[in-house]
Amino acid sequence: MSGRLKSGGAIDRDEVLRFHFDDREYFGHPGDTLASALLANGVRLMGRSFKYHRPRGLLAAGAEEPNALVRLRSGRAAEPNLRATMVELYDGLVAESQNRWPTLRFDVGEVNSLFAPLFPAGFYYKTFMWPASAWKHYEWAIRRFAGLGRAPEPGDPDVYEHRHAHCDVLVIGGGPAGLAAARRATRAGARVILVDEGAAFGGSLRGNGQAIDDAPGLDWVADVVADIEAAADAVALPRTTAIGYHDHNYVTLLERVGDHLPRPESGQPRRRLWKVRARRVVLATGAIERPMVLADNDRPGVMLASAVQSYLNRQAVKVGERVAITTNNDSAYDVAVQLKAAGVAVPALIDLREEVAPALAERLAAQGIELLLARAVVQVHGKYGVKGVDVMRLAPDGERVSGEVRRLDCDALAMSGGWNPTVHLFSQSGGRLAFDETLGAFLPGTGGQPAAVVGAAAGRFDLAACLADGDAAGLAALEAAGITRKGRMPQGPAAEASTAGTPPRNLWQVPTGPGKAATAKRFVDLQNDVTASDLALAAREGYRSIEHVKRYTTTGMGTDQGKTSNVNALGIVAGTLGQEISAVGTTTFRPPYTPATFGAIAGRHTGLNLDPIRRTPMQAWHEAHGAVFEPVGQWLRPRYYPRAGEDMAAAVNREVKATRTSLGLLDATTLGKIDIQGQDAAEFLNRIYTNGWKRLGVGRCRYGLMLHEDGMVFDDGVTARLGENHFHMTTTSGNAGAVLSWLESWLQTEWPELRVYCNSVTEQSAVAGVSGPNARLLMESLGGDLDFSPEAFPFMTWQDGTLAGLPARVFRVSFTGELSYEINVAASLGTALWETLMRAGAAWDITPFGTEAMHVLRAEVGFIIVGQETDGTVTPIDLGLEAMVSGAKDFIGKRSLARADTARGNRRQLVGLLPEDPYLVVPEGAQIVERAGMAPPVPMIGHVTSSYFSPNLGQAFAMALVEGGGARHGETVQVCWDGRSAPAKLCPPKFLDPDGSRARA
């Protein structure tokens, strides 16, 4: 029976914390984890396994725990799959077990165990294929058995935030090696970030009670942490896990800010994602103990020896009254001695090795603990908790056991199968791993980034060596960072060096005993229920690469990412194949090191903060006047301004009609605006646009088309010449960023010799477009120094001046086909301009119109919208814009226009489309075919790009791209959508004012 000791441990016995696990109430203390508190209350059973639903308890005390996964908190704050070993206890904590029904103790899923012989690795690849249509039913059932916890609910009550940081030295791991490095770097004045995933610093020192500088190790830890906290440029972050090591020493850290509290403190995030760019990284990530692969090693009460020790020393919890120990290395001897000292019976220490150093044997003898050498545990008894173990003699080759079966009564088994340095981050950084035959583990090898791996993470387990290692890494980091030492450097910390030990005996699977025990399961990956025989089966079936084995058996693919299973699996596969482990391969460790909450990765970029919302200076006016908005890129643009009782169609018709007959007003601020300057600016535009720009006079504007290299239209817009070497380019609203990137990529990578400078000035101005036959009257009524007569201010020119007292730049350009002026003022004057125009325009019943009316107006006169009439497959010629394509000069995409397919005559070409039913607005995106009623596959000859009702024409009309359409005006085709079709006649894509006289008026 597990329970709490009367004294010792880093817990506060004076304070009692109440908590619930599966609806039962328990008590613990500050300093407990959920795992230790449950153990202290005698709870062993904490979970059910993935596949067989076997009862499971704790294996570990840290992040590597595969079994004890719980759902923490309730309602919208519930979070599944948390490791009980990493959950700090707080008052009122509520947790429940997972993957069981109806209860943890009586779990119906356990019937799976009965059919276990039918469920070897990869069984699902071999069956469920008959009948062919039945897979979806099999799958339905399989999916219900799979999965661990239930999904959380939407409506996360907490917030998450991000923080960027730079430092000279990032030390990952606050054990002795990491602290020694951080101490050295901090004292020299370096910018240091020290992180540890635990609630407190100290690492192994928290669990093993070793001394430094002749004082308790934890005193030294406290001194170092105090130093760091006192330093101006250093920070020590507990409860912070380095989850990803990316290129250029970019490391992501996940800080659990509020998880140890009932709820995060007011104003604090629950978790914080740090993005750190470090000059040097010190990886002091320690090592994780390996389980032994022995029969029924998954029973509650079978634990890693280091976990037994950790619970004993950190939380004063004994995992049992009689704890047997089995090991293949020296580290478990301390555990035996400490258990005994705490009053726990240790019936025997069972060591796989033939012999050990006499000093070790004597230590046990002095405590009266029996030492069984060359022996192995061949069977664990007990289903819901250990009741005893069977021990037999292990043959020198490790393949067999022999002799009598000796049963030891015990209620827990501590095991140590050796140690795996935590090389995950080193591997993520791009470093190669090297297998060390003596340790039976992967060590950091070559490659990687500017980092040092120190202490146990580098395979040095002795405290003195760890301290020296860390201290040296701290010094090296200073040197690399170019930091000169300040003042007198202190001595490095010192600890008693341990005597040379006996190397571990690496036995990847312990043989099973005779009789029924021979078929007992020996688990390798406890979370995914992968056994030694599953791995052997995979190897036998030809899955020889360790990646194949992983994927076929799912070993190492659980939420613990194989922290306790990967090397054992590799050893077993190598053994089965008769190969060296290094030949079977290593697995690549992938971020994150431990599971990372999506909410924390998203940070504040959720909800309306997902993407910035761009609003024009006139937004408030639009809102106040009932505009309905539509997103255009990041912008919100008024789509239409419905009046009382109007639907969208009515509003749009009114806006269109008003603009065509009198006066309309459009917020055109969102058009992309790029300021282009430099002595080669005209030459640059000449290369970017299809038409010529060199002879454009200052003061004039020109419409331009730009193509990608493939000859397809990419963007369009009007660009004005402000000066000899100065242009003002406009782009489509949604494409502004892409166009600027396009310009820059050509300038920077292809034409660095051109003296041209581009700047986005979109947000600098507010733009109001007045449009309609009365536009000139309005402009003249405003008062100012500009002459709007056609002679003084012709079409496609611009002028600076004052309008109604506002400094403005006016472009006389038109997208509606009406007489139009686009008035640019400083963004801060946008509302003033707008309101002035509305006031002055009242005489002509000025009507604000949105994007929808704008689309109708421009379509009536046959102007295209890039992205609507074009889709990346349309050339200027396809659009009937041959006149825009210069034959005299080169430009981007020109060569492609001459390609055979691009130059052929029957490409899809822009046409107008008049449905025979004049009130039928065919859907945009409808397909065009020659005749109705054909069975699929139906040859398609085009599609509808734009389609509206025109109140000016009194009928519906559309634009379309149709094969050879330019030569088919007057013919009738069928427009098809959703199983319907409608006849429509092809016509030129200009429905009003074909010679453009209205805009020139």
Place this chain on the structure above:
Amino acid sequence: MTKYSLLSLVRNAGRGHRDWREAWRSPEPKPSYDALIIGGGGHGLATAYYLASEHGLTNIAVLEKGWIGGGNTGRNTTIIRSNYLEDASSRLYDHAVDLWEGLSRELNFNVMFSQRGVMNLAHNEHDVRELRRRVHANQLNGVDAEWLWRDEVQAFCPVLNCDPAARYPILGATLQRRAGVARHDAVAWGYARGADRRGVDVVENCEVTGFIIRNGEVRGVETTRGEIRAPKIGVVTAGHSSVMATMAGLRLPIESHPLQALVSEPIKPILDTVVMSNAVHVYVSQSDKGELVIGAGADLYNSYAQRGSFPVIEETVRALVELFPFTSRLSMLRSWGGIVDICPDASPIISKTPVRGLYFNCGWGTGGFKATPGSGWVFAHTMARDEPHSLNAPFTIERFHSGALVAEHGAAAVAH
């Protein structure tokens, strides 16, 4: 070779599963073959399988520099659909879906093709127009496609955030019910086993280091395991296609980019379809094991290293949390990268080359997995007959000279 079935599983259970034979042999490469496939991914193995099963070419080998299925086959998010815009693509991909439907039986290996439907979401009027255009084209091409408005989307996938007040609200979606997902590794293993059973040598750990070309004709390859001769060689090496082409003295219009994916911790079933969004960029399904399988966008830079950048992961996760708010308190378990070979028109190259006997199958970009059976099927035809099948005739290298591109940027669904 034991046939896989429930019966054989029961029979072997009685013998402790000791009698299962290897799924495919590990032969030493022979000095010469009738044809070679370079690249042991799904497409390469499928090519070998169909060369043997459809064209009677059995003295052939697949050369894989690492372990089969270790490239994009084992790294993708396993989405299978055929709702492409262009006629040529929809025919090619729909043919693949036809093959997917019978693949587990054909290979006697359960590839778990799960037709749970794929939705492509529209978040603005432009999306609606373009996606409905695709639906209309699909319907006329005989490819199943439906358009769902917001309420129907919500009913079909209740966990989606269909709040009209969202930053980029869902306006509607296309739905292809025949589409779905499959178990990626099983596809490589199943084809390897099927090809092996027909005599094909699947040779792992054999890296091609050069081509032997005489008088404009390919004769064989140099490999890390010696020279291997063959008169026909098909290259199916995805992200490394441009490297292989360089070895053969060719240049391909291909850029290689990292593409990342990630999975959540396993949870009980909550998402029973595949959701793809281009505007709020993410695509999501839930595996049979319970993990949410999440696809990210391609990194902008070119690379041959199978790792991408963290900002792409961040953008993807934001989109995930926005579309599926329950994921805020769920955790990312694993992320990884693959290298995708992207053509300028986002369509593949399945083609003869100027070198006689040398064929390339590449440029599948961000969505090659779905095509695996169809790709292998037409490529086998192309290699066996030395001329393309009508399904892949539009996908030649020459199209980049003629300009007859198969533009599928919209349908590729991945921002690139």
